[in-house]
Amino acid sequence: xxxxxxxxxIAHGYAALKQGDTTALSAGRLTWNPVKHIDLWLTIIxxxxxxxxxxxxxxxxxxxxxxxxxxKHRIRGDIIVSLAGVATNLVLAxxxxxxxxxxxxxxxxxxLLAPTLSIIQAMAGLGIWLNxxxxxxxxxxxxxxxxxxxxxxxxxxxWAIYYQRVGFLGLILIVLLMQTNGSAMNWWFRPAIVxxxxxxxxxxxxxLPQAEHLLRQIGLI
Numbered sequence: 001x002x003x004x005x006x007x008x009x010i011a012h013g014y015a016a017l018k019q020g021d022t023t024a025l026s027a028g029r030l031t032w033n034p035v036k037h038i039d040l041w042l043t044i045i046x047x048x049x050x051x052x053x054x055x056x057x058x059x060x061x062x063x064x065x066x067x068x069x070x071x072k073h074r075i076r077g078d079i080i081v082s083l084a085g086v087a088t089n090l091v092l093a094x095x096x097x098x099x100x101x102x103x104x105x106x107x108x109x110x111x112l113l114a115p116t117l118s119i120i121q122a123m124a125g126l127g128i129w130l131n132x133x134x135x136x137x138x139x140x141x142x143x144x145x146x147x148x149x150x151x152x153x154x155x156x157x158x159w160a161i162y163y164q165r166v167g168f169l170g171l172i173l174i175v176l177l178m179q180t181n182g183s184a185m186n187w188w189f190r191p192a193i194v195x196x197x198x199x200x201x202x203x204x205x206x207x208l209p210q211a212e213h214l215l216r217q218i219g220l221i
Contacts, residue, residue: 001130002034003127004089004092004127004130004131004134005037005060005061005134006032006034006037006061007088007089007092008061008085008086008088008089008134008138009029009037009061009062009063009064009085010029010030010031010032010064010088011084011085011087011088012024012063012064012066012081012082012084012085013025013029013030013064013066014030014084015080015081015084016064016066016070016071016077016081017030019070019071019072019073019077019080019081020070020071020072020077021066021067021068021070021071021077021081022070023065023066023067023070024064024065024066027064027065029064029065036062037061037062038061038062039060039061039062039063042059042060042061042062043059043060043061043062044059046059046171047059050175063144066081068081075153078149079149079150079153081149082146082147082149082150083146083150085138085146086134086135086138086139086146089131089132089134089135089138090131090132090135092127092131093127093128093131093132093135093195093199096124096125096127096128096131097124097128097199097202097203099120099121099124100121100124100125100203100206100207100211101203101206103117103120103121103124103206103208104121104203104205104206104207104208105206107208114208114210115210117208117211118208118209118210118211118214119210119211119214121206121207121208121211122210122211122214122215125200125207125211125215125220125221126215126218126220128196128199128200129192129196129220132191132192132195132196133189133192135192136188136189136191136192137189140174140188142166142170142173142174143163143164143165143166143170144170144171145170145174148163148164148166148170151163152164196220200215200220200221204221
């Protein structure tokens, strides 16, 4: 999860750089150093409070600073930068699926490595679900999530201004939605579940028995 979230944030910053904005680069956020991406509120306090309240645990990294005024094409740049994170998580899910297949072949050639490879396969399987979940979660059209940066361009300008000001209240709304009976969130996350099942169906023959057992224990297959 940590790797996936950091990759998500770096993608935002790199996409902004390619669009002409050096803010993230200047702030030292195009780095894999996790310390640079930890946010006191989003990464530490919110997850701990939700865990203590026995609620669904959500959190995030420190948002990468960008300045849309520096983009070569402001609207197009804003959309590209906003979707760069979820695109990266989507690619990571595909890469992890390939890892499962490759490790399956390696285990056949080196049976002694099977126990270790099984654990890595299980981690990759969990990573597929986490990354696909990050895709659909971040596409929620609730500020400050990435989906809101696209949805605002579908609204009249006067509405979009107020819509973007939701800010922190958006996080409260997300928590409230996850605290309810979950029907709305279950519906929204359905594509991630379907996509995860589809991938596992395709790579299932490459899963080692111990990896399959571990994934069944956490309810992914």
